[in-house]
Each structure stands twice: as structure tokens, then as C-alpha cells.
Amino acid sequence: MAGQVVDLYLNQEGTFNEWQTFLQSLGISNFSTTETSVIDETVGIFDGDRLVATGSVSNNVLKYIGVCNQNQTQGTYFNMIVTELLARLAQRGIFHVFVFTKPQYSQSFQHLGFSELAQSADGALLETGDVTIQTYLDTIPQLPGQSIAGIVMNANPFTRGHRYLVERAAEEADAVYVFVVNTDSSLFTTEERVGLVTAGLADLNNVLVVSGGDYMVSYATFPAYFLTSPEKEITYQTTLDARIFKNWVAKERHITTRYVGSEPRSRTTAIYNSVLQRELPPEVAVKVIERRSANHDVISARTVREMIAADDLTHLAVLVPDTTAKYIQEHLTDLQKRIKKGMKIDGN
Amino acid sequence: MEIKKTALAGTLESSDIQIMLSKGTNGIQIDLDSEVAKSFGDDIRRVITTVLTDFNITDVNVKAVDKGALDCVIKARTIAAAQRALDTVNEPAWEVL
Structure with a gap:
């Protein structure tokens, strides 16, 4: 049984450190203040008292998404985290959402209805929502x-x-x-x-x-x-x-x-x-x-x-x-x- | 009935479907993303279209991300999204339910 998605309050030092250590273990390394200070909300899933998945939003951009798939069906936590973040943005009236991610995770987001706008060796940018780049170009x-x-x-x-x-x-x-x-x-x-x-x-x-x-x-x-x-x-x-x-x-x-x-x-x-x-x-x-x-x-x-x-x-x-x-x-x-x-x- | 605002219902979890409705000008346009689109795509579109038609929604853009939802789930999620999009959450549409 998958856990519940809960809020993570990164302004609490202990929470921040646990969150950072978890993401570092997954290869995410940029925790500069310019990046972390613009985060609006962060959510996570715990297995017992161990953090196993997390994701954040800043404006209309998803950030710091990290999931550990140990003891869990591939994709379950990832889908829960993305669902929660999209629902929270929808509550605020934000439906057009972007994500920057590593190229190898682009496919996972595409499975959740995102479309890829561009990819490079270092990253990919995807979008989802009620408008697309085509809607924009048509104007x-x-x-x-x-x-x-x-x-x-x-x-x-x-x-x-x-x-x-x-x-x-x-x-x-x-x-x-x-x-x-x-x-x-x-x-x-x-x-x-x-x-x-x-x-x-x-x-x-x-x-x-x-x-x-x-x-x-x-x-x-x-x-x-x-x-x-x-x-x-x-x-x-x-x-x-x-x-x-x-x-x-x-x-x-x-x-x-x-x-x-x-x-x-x-x-x-x-x-x-x-x-x-x-x-x-x-x-x-x-x-x-x-x-x-x-x-x-x-x-x-x-x-x-x-x-x-x-x-x-x-x-x-x-x-x-x-x-x-x-x-x-x-x-x-x-x-x-x-x-x-x-x-x-x-x-x- | 006219879509008043974009609305979202459902999740991306297994056996569910996420439905997003937004203003459209060209009939009911469904953008469906589903692993089983080949076998069940037409059925999924039909369930969504039926619910929207029951709400008298004629012009709408639908973005549906399906994770293997049953018809009853698709119907429930579409109803929830429609009521949010029409801003009628507090007035259950009994004739549609």
C-alpha cells in the first residue's frame, strides 16, 4: 500500500536536510538559494519515517521531483507526486504547467500527458495543460x-x-x-x-x-x-x-x-x-x-x-x-x- | 452551456483518469493519452462525450490522461470536471447523475 502525500516544510532545518540528502542520493545537486528560495510548495511521501518521494512547485514550474522506487511498483509514487502538484496548482487557477528534467525522465512525464518542447544533452523541458505552444503560435x-x-x-x-x-x-x-x-x-x-x-x-x-x-x-x-x-x-x-x-x-x-x-x-x-x-x-x-x-x-x-x-x-x-x-x-x-x-x- | 473556467478532476494514478476541461470553439475536442487507446480509445471518448452532451456542453477542449480507468470512473471524473468548469459544484445535475 502506497503512503500518503504530505506537505514538507523546507523552512524547518531538519526537514530541509532530509529532503536535500534524499535528492542528492538521486543525483540532484543544485541547491543554490536562487533555486530553493523560489519554491512555493513541497510535498513528499514517507515509507515509515523514511522519505521516498518528493516534488515542488515554483510558479507554474515543477521542480525537484525525486522518487525512490524500492519496494514499490515502478511509477506509483511518481504519479502520486505529480498528481498532487498539478491538483495544488489547479486550486490556484494554474493549469498550464512546465517541468525541467533530465533527458532520461522525459518519457516518464510524457506518460502523464506532458509534451516535450525541447531536449538537450543536459535537460528537457516539457509542458502540459489547457494551452500548448501550438495554441500560442496560432495567435x-x-x-x-x-x-x-x-x-x-x-x-x-x-x-x-x-x-x-x-x-x-x-x-x-x-x-x-x-x-x-x-x-x-x-x-x-x-x-x-x-x-x-x-x-x-x-x-x-x-x-x-x-x-x-x-x-x-x-x-x-x-x-x-x-x-x-x-x-x-x-x-x-x-x-x-x-x-x-x-x-x-x-x-x-x-x-x-x-x-x-x-x-x-x-x-x-x-x-x-x-x-x-x-x-x-x-x-x-x-x-x-x-x-x-x-x-x-x-x-x-x-x-x-x-x-x-x-x-x-x-x-x-x-x-x-x-x-x-x-x-x-x-x-x-x-x-x-x-x-x-x-x-x-x-x-x- | 459555456465553460466558465478551466477545471481539473481525477488523478494520474493506476485505474484512474485525469480530465481537464477548457474553453473551446470547435465542438468537443478530445486529446486522449492512454496506453490502451488502440483498443479502448473510442469507448473512452464516447463516455466523455456522452457526459459532456448531457451537460449541454457543445464547445470544449478536453485533455484526458488515462491510466486504465473503468467507464464508471471516467464518467465520475468527467462529471466532476464539468461541474467545476461550469461553476455549478453546489448544484448537483441530477438528470446527468
Whole structure:
């Protein structure tokens, strides 16, 4: 008889240690605070007083799933853990769920109705639920033309640098998709970022601004973009992100070239660019555009955020187009309030 | 009847079935995942469709992950999911039961 699924409270030191020792015995080794601090809930199954299975959720992502199949039919505990986590997420109204796992466990999740989005030597990303990547792709209209460019940007906020990158793509390609990162983890909200990108590109008629959904640099597919993470972690996640772009987004919407800005400032983005160059060709070409400079320094959205924090907008117009400048001036107090409340401005 | 929100019922454990209902626009669309789909897929779809039709649900996306459930289990899980999706959990649909 299988045991009951119970809550594990990882903020209790004894529980945390038992949980960590159990997962380590199964080969899971990353217990950095950036990973463990974002866990919302953890459940486990005990056989007597021995932990034999566990799983956690963070937002809409399943994490730290580990099962010992000793004395038990293969899959029983695993199915119980995944059922419990999906039911708890459903209670919170979350039905679209992702899991990062080792490639050898991809099949086990597929048996429970998950579909694989991408796989690499180090990991696999799967999803399940009421929407799929196909549902997302169906919402994006097909742009006409032979050469179609794709750009992914967080645009926190939209600068003259972003504008320059899109202009270059719009000159060289027949049409351009601009995918705006859809995760609300930046100073400017997703709605604000999409609004400023759309306003700042309104005069370019071969450019379409769309949401990056859950599939491009989202909190689900690429958490390291939003959290400080070790290089290995970033490479692992960006490889999957790049493969999703190539095998789904670019394939489905016939994107031939991905444009990126050269990246002298952000380590995470620099790694991302090099992974894109390794993963996307030959099906999708990667064009790195030299970053635009102003006042002898590259234009960076981070500088704009620092200006907001420092309450000094003297040089704002050099860095951002009029549409963004106007928005910042009108909402300055509100943006500064967010920074005071603890919104980080030094990340992405 | 219109699906008001996505709803989930059932488990992924042996002899059970997990049913997820969400808004659809193109009739009753069933995405069935089952080891016995070859032999019993049509029967499973029929049981689900019958329950949904009894609830007057015409447009819905169904994701069903079957782990060898009997018809009575499939029916019970579909009813539970339908009542949650229609937000009528407190008004048992006697004519369907």
C-alpha cells in the first residue's frame, strides 16, 4: 500500500536536510538559494519515517521531483507526486504547467500527458495543460515575405538601442517579428513594455510586435534571465530556449534570421548570444548588430533605470525615443516608488 | 452551456483518469493519452462525450490522461470536471447523475 502525500516544510532545518540528502542520493545537486528560495510548495511521501518521494512547485514550474522506487511498483509514487502538484496548482487557477528534467525522465512525464518542447544533452523541458505552444503560435499571424527576421527583447524600457536593432532588421528583411518578453519581473510591467515597444515602432510598417508568451525568455523557460545564476545553469537554460525558438517559433512562422545586439554589459545576455549562435544555424541565421552608442557608452536600458532611480533625467532624451521619454516623465514618481519598494534595477 | 473556467478532476494514478476541461470553439475536442487507446480509445471518448452532451456542453477542449480507468470512473471524473468548469459544484445535475 502506497503512503500518503504530505506537505514538507523546507523552512524547518531538519526537514530541509532530509529532503536535500534524499535528492542528492538521486543525483540532484543544485541547491543554490536562487533555486530553493523560489519554491512555493513541497510535498513528499514517507515509507515509515523514511522519505521516498518528493516534488515542488515554483510558479507554474515543477521542480525537484525525486522518487525512490524500492519496494514499490515502478511509477506509483511518481504519479502520486505529480498528481498532487498539478491538483495544488489547479486550486490556484494554474493549469498550464512546465517541468525541467533530465533527458532520461522525459518519457516518464510524457506518460502523464506532458509534451516535450525541447531536449538537450543536459535537460528537457516539457509542458502540459489547457494551452500548448501550438495554441500560442496560432495567435501569431504569418508575416509575408521571403526573409523574415525575429528579435526577442525585454525592453525594460524601450531605448534608441532597441529601435536601432529593429530598424536594421527592418531594412534588411522583408518583415520583422518583435517578441516582447512576457514575464512580469522587471521595473516596467509587461503591459508597459509592450506598449512602449509598439509606440516606439509604430512608423515601421513591416514590423509586428507580439508577446513572447511562455516560450521566449520567460520565467518558465529561462529563469536565470531574472535571477543571478551560475554560468552552467544559464547555458543549460538558453540551449533549451534557443531550441524552442528554432524548432517551433522560427519553423512555424518561417523566420530566417534572428537579430541580437552585441552585449558588452550583461554576462547573462552575452552567454545567451553565444548559445544562439551555436544552436540556431543553419536553419536560422544569427546576426549580431553592434550596439549603438551615445555619449561614448553603449545605449543600455539599465542606464535609463539608473537615471530614474537617481532622479536625474537630464540626458534621458539621448537614450530613449520620445514615446518612452514621455512615459517616464509622466510616471516618474510611480516608477521610483517601485524601486523604493525593492524592485531591482541592476539585473535585466 | 459555456465553460466558465478551466477545471481539473481525477488523478494520474493506476485505474484512474485525469480530465481537464477548457474553453473551446470547435465542438468537443478530445486529446486522449492512454496506453490502451488502440483498443479502448473510442469507448473512452464516447463516455466523455456522452457526459459532456448531457451537460449541454457543445464547445470544449478536453485533455484526458488515462491510466486504465473503468467507464464508471471516467464518467465520475468527467462529471466532476464539468461541474467545476461550469461553476455549478453546489448544484448537483441530477438528470446527468
